[in-house]
Amino acid sequence: MTEKKKITVAELRSQRWFGASGQPGNHKSYRTKQMGYTSEDFQGKPVIGIVNTWSDLNSCHTHFPQRVEEVKRGIWQAGGFPVELPALSVGETYVRPSTLIYRNLLAMDTEEILRSHPIDGAVLMGGCDKTTPALLMGAASMNIPAIFVPAGAMLSGHFRGQRNLGTGSSTWAALADFRAGKIDEKTWRGFGEGTARSPGTCNTMGTASTMTSLADVLGVSLPGASSIPAVDSTHSQMASMAGRRIVEMVWEDLRPRDVVSRNSFLNAVVTDMALSGSTNSLIHLIAMARRLGLELTLDDFSAAAEAVPVICNLQPSGKFLMEDFYYAGGLRALLSVIKDHLDLSCMTITGSTLGDELEGFAPYNDDVIRPVSNPIYAAGGLVVLKGNLAPRGAVLKRAAASQKFLQHTGPAVVFKNFKDMLARIDDPDLEVTEDSVLVLQDAGPTGAPGMPEWGMLPIPKKLLEKGVRDMVRISDARMSGTSYGTCILHVCPESRVGGPLGLVQDGDMISLDTDARSLDLLVSEEEFARRQAEWVPPPPHYERGYGALFSQHVLQADEGCDLDFLAKSGETSDPEARFS
Structure with missing residues (x-):
């Protein structure tokens, strides 16, 4: 990638608000001071929006209030001005009738939050299944500098001496035993509680870890960030590092469309097969690619499935969990094993190539991350x-x-x-x-x-x-x-x-x-x-509201289930430079 000339303070997007002449700019300045900030806090600095998907009903993101403070620390250290922007929180456990409906609403929320505010760059805080693709879809459409901070997986499950119990995978098996009368309700409930021991996303290679891993491969998070457990101290360090890096990205004017290419997505598809990732990834990757004007189809997944073996020995296709994966070397170790199947020239938000970021990485445990010669499954998982x-x-x-x-x-x-x-x-x-x-x-x-x-x-x-x-x-x-x-x-x-x-x-x-x-x-x-x-078409579920909008405009699964008016490349224009 040709190195860009760094932008100046006058070229910051936020200066359309704060730098506007006369009353418009003065109004923004003194209302910022109303919040307790001084001119030195924000004038001439990139404004970084921290798009936070925390809520009291998203158990995967319960540690985000602390992580936001760590992101802010990094932004301040690098000379930026952090502002937290709450966005729709889409948690798998509680949202009905389906989180997929609200993936698109969160994507719209993210795009419009960033468009309508004086934001120069964005830190995207997500991890629970739909939050990752939604945040990245919105940021891709907005196309300002953005970095993704993954929530990280929870600790491995334990119950009555049993270890390596996977959230979801192990509990599905326990549910079958309960329905069959092999265990009582108290045991079944205790088993489930033993699989959910800390903040963070599911500890299996479910949709959450699949999508954060693929975001990592796409180059939109700090390399290796997706593998860090939610409660590991390294996760806090990563959050601060992301805060520092996004300020640098703003000055470099490094945007999603500068980083992510079709080959980046093909790398993600190949990695998906090696991980035996969630089937949901097909829908999300296709939707994300379309936001960037890039072609990705089911045929790309089909081709990768025949070329790449499953080498990640994680539940539900294997026996280990995300905590084991991290200490076995994590995603970068896995990518080093399949690097012959990857385009190593693809860029990352560090400004370096994927190949550069894999230098020196190899698995520490060849049962958790298998060599190609000893795969879990000889061909791709899907x-x-x-x-x-x-x-x-x-x-x-x-x-x-x-x-x-x-x-x-x-x-x-x-x-x-x-x-x-x-x-x-x-x-x-x-x-x-x-x-x-x-x-x-x-x-x-x-x-x-x-x-x-x-x-x-x-x-x-x-x-x-x-x-x-x-x-x-x-x-x-x-x-x-x-x-x-x-x-x-x-x-x-x-x-x-x-x-x-x-x-x-x-x-x-x-x-x-x-x-x-x-x-x-x-x-x-x-x-x-x-x-x-x-055949007679059935009546619609919704007569009004977002449900009606979704039903009228949602695309089919092979097209990513985005809304048809959003599933396209091209940027919606920014607000006018002059404000009242």
Whole structure:
């Protein structure tokens, strides 16, 4: 990258506010002093917006109030003026009906907060699943200097002498045992509490750690920041370092579009496969790329899946957790193992290349981060499937599926929606066997609404009691990155907009062939056409508000589920230079 000439104080974006002549500039100055600041605190300094997604209902971000102070410390040290800007907090645990709906709202919030205020650069505080892509989507569209500070993962889980209990992955298994009557409710609840021992995101390679890792690969956080546990002292140090670096980036005028390229995204896709990352990453990466005007499709994921083995031995595809990953060398150690698959010339927010940042890094534990010669799985963790049931694609997390189901044909057991599934899944009279294919309809972007994480359909209780722990399950929903099983997700187009998934009936034979990358409904063309002709669109979920806006404008899973009027490159103009 050609070195840019450093900008001057007069060229700071904030000077349109503070440096405006006459009453407009004077008004901003004395109202800042009203808050207790002096002229020396803010005049002639870059104004750094700290976009904070903390709230009392986001358990992953409970340490952010302290981290914000550490970011501010770094900004002050580097000669900047920090201002904290609260943004929508999207926490997986509490938000309903789906956090994916509000990913786009947080992206809008971030973009407009930065546009409408006198901000020269941004520190983006996120980590819980949707906050990472949302913050980066908003910052990409705004395109001012920005750095991402990841929340970090929580500590490893412990319970009654058991170690390495993963948030989500281990608790899903405990839930199955509880439903099957193998453990009592007190044990089940205690087990869950033992997996959530500190601030931070899920300690598995779920969506949170997948997305912060991929942000790291894209070069928009300090290199290696994504691997640091939330409560490790190094995490506090990283926060202050990010505060110092963003001030430098403002003077260098180093913006997201200067750093992130299509090859950066291809690096992220390759890394995603080596990590056996969350299936949610496909939706988020595609949405993020589109904000920068870059092409990224399901075909890119499919190609990477065949080229890169899974070498990260973390739950849900392996046995270790994020704390182990960090002490085994973290993300940079993993990238050093797969560097032959990466474009090492891609830039990072440090001003150096990815290759430069990997110098001297190697794994310290070759069971947690495996060599390519001894992978967890010989090919990438994800498989993109297509066929008459998913003309525009579906995804299967192959590394978390049962081998015996990777080629499977069985009769469909259809649930028309989530309520129908909850009402009937444990009915002892449900006609279902281990070979059946469970199908959940009306769970996509507009259907659910918001494509919730319902894709790990529960195993019927009567099968759980017989020891069954996996079946082929198909939906147009997503699933948690901590989930596992032979779950086919993101079926596109979704059933609510007339996709073939909505035409499946009980008893229809469905064929899955991961070797052929196919997913097909085995009915005649005539019968298929008849069902399509008889299909009637259901009424909308929302008549007003953001829900209506989302439903009317959301794109399908293969396009990133962004809103159509946001999923494009190009910058919205800044406010006028003169203010009243």
